[in-house]
Amino acid sequence: MSVLSMRYGKKQHLLSEMDMPDSTDALVKLAIKAGDPYVAAAVHELATGISKRQLEMQILESRRTALSLARWEHTPSSVLAALSNIGDGAVDIRLDKNPNTSSEVLSTLYEDASNKRNLGLTRLIARHRNSEAGILKGIVLFEDDEESLLALSKNPAAGPEVLASLAERFAGSELAVALNKNIAQNISASPDLLARIYAVSDFHTRAAIISHANCPGALITEATASDEPLIMRVLAKDKTVAPDVLLKYAESDDAGVRCGVAANAAMPLSLISHLLGDSSELVRREIASRRDLQVEHIAVLMADQDGWVRQRLARNTAVPLQVLASLAADENSDVRRAVARNAGCPVELLEILAADKDDWVRAAVAYQHNSPQRLLVGLAGNDDVDVLSGVANNPNTPQQILEKLVASEEADVRRGVILNKAASRNTLLPLLEDPYYLHRILMVANPSMHELDKWNLREDPDYQVRFSVYRWAVEKIAPINTRYIVGNEVIRRRRV
Amino acid sequence: MKILVAVKQVAALEEDFEIRADGKDVDEDFMLYDLNEWDDYSLEEAMKIKESSDVDVEVVVVSVGPDRVDESLRKCLAKGADRAIRVWDDSAEGSDAIVVGRILTEVIKKEAPDMVFAGVQSSDQAYASTGISVASYLNWPHAAVVADLQYKPGDNKAVVRRELEGGMLQEVEINCPAVLTIQLGINKPRYASLRGIKQAATKPIEEVALGELSLSADDVGAGKSMSRVRRMYVPEKGRATMIEGTLAEQAAKIIQIINEFKGA
Numbered sequence: 224m225s226v227l228s229m230r231y232g233k234k235q236h237l238l239s240e241m242d243m244p245d246s247t248d249a250l251v252k253l254a255i256k257a258g259d260p261y262v263a264a265a266v267h268e269l270a271t272g273i274s275k276r277q278l279e280m281q282i283l284e285s286r287r288t289a290l291s292l293a294r295w296e297h298t299p300s301s302v303l304a305a306l307s308n309i310g311d312g313a314v315d316i317r318l319d320k321n322p323n324t325s326s327e328v329l330s331t332l333y334e335d336a337s338n339k340r341n342l343g344l345t346r347l348i349a350r351h352r353n354s355e356a357g358i359l360k361g362i363v364l365f366e367d368d369e370e371s372l373l374a375l376s377k378n379p380a381a382g383p384e385v386l387a388s389l390a391e392r393f394a395g396s397e398l399a400v401a402l403n404k405n406i407a408q409n410i411s412a413s414p415d416l417l418a419r420i421y422a423v424s425d426f427h428t429r430a431a432i433i434s435h436a437n438c439p440g441a442l443i444t445e446a447t448a449s450d451e452p453l454i455m456r457v458l459a460k461d462k463t464v465a466p467d468v469l470l471k472y473a474e475s476d477d478a479g480v481r482c483g484v485a486a487n488a489a490m491p492l493s494l495i496s497h498l499l500g501d502s503s504e505l506v507r508r509e510i511a512s513r514r515d516l517q518v519e520h521i522a523v524l525m526a527d528q529d530g531w532v533r534q535r536l537a538r539n540t541a542v543p544l545q546v547l548a549s550l551a552a553d554e555n556s557d558v559r560r561a562v563a564r565n566a567g568c569p570v571e572l573l574e575i576l577a578a579d580k581d582d583w584v585r586a587a588v589a590y591q592h593n594s595p596q597r598l599l600v601g602l603a604g605n606d607d608v609d610v611l612s613g614v615a616n617n618p619n620t621p622q623q624i625l626e627k628l629v630a631s632e633e634a635d636v637r638r639g640v641i642l643n644k645a646a647s648r649n650t651l652l653p654l655l656e657d658p659y660y661l662h663r664i665l666m667v668a669n670p671s672m673h674e675l676d677k678w679n680l681r682e683d684p685d686y687q688v689r690f691s692v693y694r695w696a697v698e699k700i701a702p703i704n705t706r707y708i709v710g711n712e713v714i715r716r717r718r719v
Numbered sequence: 720m721k722i723l724v725a726v727k728q729v730a731a732l733e734e735d736f737e738i739r740a741d742g743k744d745v746d747e748d749f750m751l752y753d754l755n756e757w758d759d760y761s762l763e764e765a766m767k768i769k770e771s772s773d774v775d776v777e778v779v780v781v782s783v784g785p786d787r788v789d790e791s792l793r794k795c796l797a798k799g800a801d802r803a804i805r806v807w808d809d810s811a812e813g814s815d816a817i818v819v820g821r822i823l824t825e826v827i828k829k830e831a832p833d834m835v836f837a838g839v840q841s842s843d844q845a846y847a848s849t850g851i852s853v854a855s856y857l858n859w860p861h862a863a864v865v866a867d868l869q870y871k872p873g874d875n876k877a878v879v880r881r882e883l884e885g886g887m888l889q890e891v892e893i894n895c896p897a898v899l900t901i902q903l904g905i906n907k908p909r910y911a912s913l914r915g916i917k918q919a920a921t922k923p924i925e926e927v928a929l930g931e932l933s934l935s936a937d938d939v940g941a942g943k944s945m946s947r948v949r950r951m952y953v954p955e956k957g958r959a960t961m962i963e964g965t966l967a968e969q970a971a972k973i974i975q976i977i978n979e980f981k982g983a
Binding site: 287294373401431634683 | 737920
């Protein structure tokens with residue numbers, strides 16, 4: 224008898240009558256009984272002793288399953304730790320790539336990789352976000368493999384101290400140039416380190432440093448003396464740069480620099496009029512998105528030949544209603560759609576746009592949270608999938624309409640109903656049997672559904688649905704109530 | 720009226736995999752099996768004809784392969800196929816597409832369908848020859864790379880649009896019965912409903928031995944194939960280069976490469 228027929232045979236009928244377990248022991252026992260490696264993986268972290276070994280036997284029932292779980296991005300870290308004990312090189316590669324692999328497992332794997340001089344694994348550990356700073360420090364001090372060191376220099380888990388050690392060890396070497404470029408973009412680099420690198424770097428690295436969140440103010444001031452366009456582009460966007468510098472940048476020959484100024488909220492208002500007539504449409508588009516536009520600026524931008532300029536203006540919530548009304552009649556459908564997407568778009572305009580000849584414009588009205596019920600009821604009569612998806616997503620849509628959309632042949636429309644926070648349990652119930660497995664997973668996460676609705680999906684034909692049901696049950700029965708930080712990692716403790 | 724759809728369970732590879740010890744294929748542990756994408760479209764086309772027909776249409780799916788292939792056949796049953804047939808014998812291991820075509824042909828002779836659909840190609844081997852070899856063994860008309868089909872059960876002709884190079888379509892009238900190899904995009908394959916999956920779990924899959932098809936171990940396998948895999952390997956890395964540097968620097972280098980390529 225196949226696994227599938229067992230799930231849907233007589234046995235299934237008996238299991239379906241079972242209520243959701245109310246203890247971790249009961250949940251683990253049920254998972255063992257299910258004989259499904261993905262269910263076993265879902266509850267593994269709750270089990271101890273013999274139960275844990277039984278679950279691990281299921282998880283490791285075949286090499287295929289072990290490889291599959293080691294690779295899967297949803298596999299819990301306790302399962303990955305169990306997989307790290309089997310000593311399979313192919314499994315280890317997957318563990319090193321899996322974002323859920325814990326720092327402890329990575330440390331063990333690094334020790335093994337280091338002993339065997341396995342550079343492939345060392346490189347993966349060097350770039351893993353859960354690698355402990357201690358391990359990364361070891362790589363910095365003792366590894367000579369350039370690829371590992373370059374990977375590490377990009378890793379935010381390295382922390383300021385490890386990055387400083389890396390820069391120090393290779394200072395003056397040929398590799399230092401490439402390492403410094405990566406460190407300059409690493410969010411963990413300290414202001415001191417950035418300043419040291421700035422002093423010895425080319426303009427590319429300097430530009431990266433002055434756009435870094437930790438860049439010291441003194442470097443920014445120093446950089447304003449540069450006439451290198453790449454550096455000026457970064458500085459032009461910086462709100463801390465002095466107005467006189469921005470005035471200078473507004474006259475730059477480089478459109479990218481002028482774009483930066485146009486996007487800078489700290490730009491002197493007098494510059495708006497100047498940049499309104501810029502030869503580059505990229506600059507004018509940035510101006511059209513500003514929230515400090517005056518009536519005379521808007522009048523110029525409304526007449527701009529570039530559709531994107533008018534589109535940006537139409538999305539701008541600071542634009543007066545009369546302007547939106549005018550843009551709602553624009554010949555370019557993307558501009559009209561932008562009006563419909565504007566968070567401040569009034570109902571009167573939405574009514575006009577709901578009758579637009581372009582489906583994409585009507586879809587924007589359907590998604591708009593300002594659209595009243597009567598508009599959505601009308602739009603529900605459309606046959607365009609984007610319009611119907613918008614109606615399905617909109618919390619103002621009446622339940623009767625949502626109930627009809629649940630039966631749509633289009634998966635996007637049905638998904639819209641699942642994602643609609645106003646959809647009631649009764650409306651959603653048919654979607655528990657949705658053909659698309661991802662929808663059933665979303666139903667497990669849906670707060671409108673009752674516990675038993677979700678629990679009854681535990682024998683779903685799709686392993687991902689079964690896994691998500693058991694993960695939900697784990698969270699329900701043993702919620703995470705303690706979080707603390709060890710090294711770079713957030714450790715979670717369940718109440719069991 | 721009966722439509723026979725030839726389907727294959729194909730293997731996809733993970734990013735990291737190992738070659739088998741004999742060097743002729745990938746280690747099976749690293750393969751992820753699923754129904755061939757083209758066959759999903761073939762089955763959907765058959766289902767569309769069945770569901771829009773006034774007369775009874777039976778859709779039969781057939782595959783050549785070991786036990787694991789049942790999973791893909793059940794997927795077809797869950798989507799509405801009436802019957803599923805699987806042919807296998809260990810001696811068939813190593814059969815090329817032409818030998819598989821020969822085996823399918825014997826099933827077709829036994830089933831006597833009015834039309835035969837197959838995917839244009841399989842995603843794992845991509846020989847694109849199974850369907851055509853079936854037509855050859857049967858001496859039936861065939862059309863390859865079918866992107867549109869106009870056919871009603873009972874008609875002695877069908878009109879197909881074949882996809883050609885450069886976005887061209889070729890409209891062809893073809894005598895029936897015929898073998899059509901179906902192209903991706905001809906329709907929108909359905910997802911199997913939960914009810915369909917439950918029902919499929921209880922439907923039998925007819926297992927057919929070579930002997931029941933008047934074939935023997937001597938007619939199949941690598942020995943009888945006209946092509947044999949000598950080795951499978953990952954070629955040495957080409958000239959790909961990782962572009963390093965800051966993001967702006969990487970962008971500048973890409974622009975430089977494009978300009979050089981364009982001769983600017």
